[in-house]
Amino acid sequence: MNSTTNIVLRRPDDFHVHLRQDADLGEYAREAARVFARVLVMPNLVPPILEGPDVSRYRQAIREQAPALEALMAFKLLPRHTPAQLASLKTAGAVAGKVYPEGVTTNSEDGITDLRQIWPLMPVLEELGLVVCCHGEKPGVFSLDREERFLDEFSQTVTKFPNVRFVLEHVSTASAVECVEHLGANAAATITLHHLEITLDDVIGGMLKPHLFCKPIAKRPSDREALRQAAFSGNPKFFFGSDSAPHLKGKKECAAGCAGVYSMPVALEGLAEVFERAGKLERLEGFCSQFGAEFYGLALNEETVTLVRDAWKVPDLAHGVVPYRAGELLAWRVATLSTGTPLNA
DSSP: OTTOOEEEEEOOEEEEEOOOOGGGHHHHHHHHHTTOSEEEEOOOOSSOOOSHHHHHHHHHHHHHHOTTOEEEEEEEOOTTOOHHHHHHHHHHTEEEEEEOBTTSSTTOTTOBSOGGGGGGGHHHHHHHTOEEEEEOOOTTSOGGGHHHHHHHHHHHHHHHOTTSOEEEESOOSHHHHHHHHHSOTTEEEEEOHHHHHOOHIIIIISSOOGGGOOSSOOOOHHHHHHHHHHHHTTOTTEEEOOOBOOOOHHHHSSTTOOOOBOOGGGHHHHHHHHHHHTTOGGGHHIIIIIHHHHHTTOOOOOEEEEEEEEEEEOOSOBTTBOOTTTTOEEEEEEEEEEESOOTTO
16 A cells, blocks of 8 residues: 555545634634534534524635535523424434433533433434434543443434434444444544544553543553444445534643544545555545535535645644644645545545
């Protein structure tokens, strides 16, 4: 594989992105537009994206800052949503409702404690064709066990509502991979770049590295291996969602640092390295350019992106944030976006 000097891929999508808001929005949105055609934008803002007008305003703000980026909109799904509100969200352009368990991640204090709380909404979500995206951690559980403890209620919900599509976001354990593999075709999972590369040892095994601290926390080497095998497998249930979550440097390097890894500046380049090291470059396009779009019922992108083997150093700071792999050399660089023939057309 080291003889490869360029990679041409169908232009990718990112099905889990935090673009922030107000003055912070522009730089993060334009960074996403550098490579990705479409991004699924998370709604855990302050105040959150809850209703149709919220979706419209936020999408317009993104469009003004990054006109070339297609923002796929999500809203924070809560038990109090009415059928009329859900219909308004769909009309405004939302494609997914995001489920946040209470207190497990940024701005999730108003989240649910059990997926059964939103079961009454499922017939409406099914009728509207909205995807349900789940941050898969159980509140009140020891941090390393939160994802695993969430899986029973996730499995019950997916099985009970076979005509609703569910995504288990940013899976971090072998148990989650196995769960999604054994559920029906209405269940899928996103996998991040950083969960494909790091374990808990990278975060706290030596010196504390706050810029690798995320939710769900990175787990064991065996979990990382399961994630890699899922990503490399060609199984369409697993596709890319970066969970790129920028927090300013001072918000990470402090007594109570925020959770989140800002991987967007290296997302595609880093994925190319991971897949190349495994001898699986031929599986990269499906993972980041095909399977997610198909699960969401979207047409595949027609543009291509070309990566060239040209080592470059990741900056120490990007838009006020320490990016993933800051200061390191990456082997691949995004060279061009164009129309043409994708790698696996």
